[in-house]
Amino acid sequence: MRFRGWLLAFLLLPGLLCAQGQLAFEAEVLDFELSRLDGQADTLVWNVRGSYYFSNLHDAAISREIWFPVPSSDSIGVAEKVEVALLEPADSMSVELTCQTDDGFTFRLDLPQRSFVGVHIKYDQKISGKEARYVLLTANAWGRPLPSCEITLFLEGGLELRDYPLPDPVIVPSSLGDTYHWQITGFRPETDLIVNLVE
Secondary structure (H helix, E strand, O other): OOOHHHHHHHHOOOOOOOOOOOOEEEEEEEEEEEEEEOOEEEEEEEEEEEEEEEEEOOOOOEEEEEEEEOOOOOOEOOOEEEEEEEOOOOOOOEEEEEEEEOOEEEEEEEEOOOEEEEEEEEEEEEEOOOEEEEOOHHHHHHOOOEEEEEEEEEEEOOOOEOOOOOOOOEEEEOOOEEEEEEEEEEEOOOOOEEEEEOO
């Protein structure tokens, strides 16, 4: 895990604990891909892949239901092929998808005392317009800036951004498409990730 060693050391620093008995959200690594659906030029696929890191540094186990919103509309389909799994399962840790609606899904995370875990989530959405979305603002509900956030966006060749969804990306062009990358510490998002394409 590229963040695991850094985060475990970082978590030991004083002042990082949130309110007593609460699960803490420590980092996220988000990978997005927007490409054309095979055989359908007017339909895109929005692939979302994320690794989310949580800690419980208290003396009691935690079981927490976490709501994961997924924006949908007439032009943005609901989440499909939703998968939730632990990156490195250990005793007394578990994660389970418990509910899915048109607006998102809920998963339950069980952590023993003094533990740290990564949760991998993936899903796809079909896009019939020129806009894809991902909810970033929920990170603010955890009560402090997110210590680390890494975001990568890949656009298939022939798709072009109307504007950057976040400022100052590192851009890596290739024959297959363009990759945009952001690495942010102390992340307190001011907007969701909105990918608008040129018409």
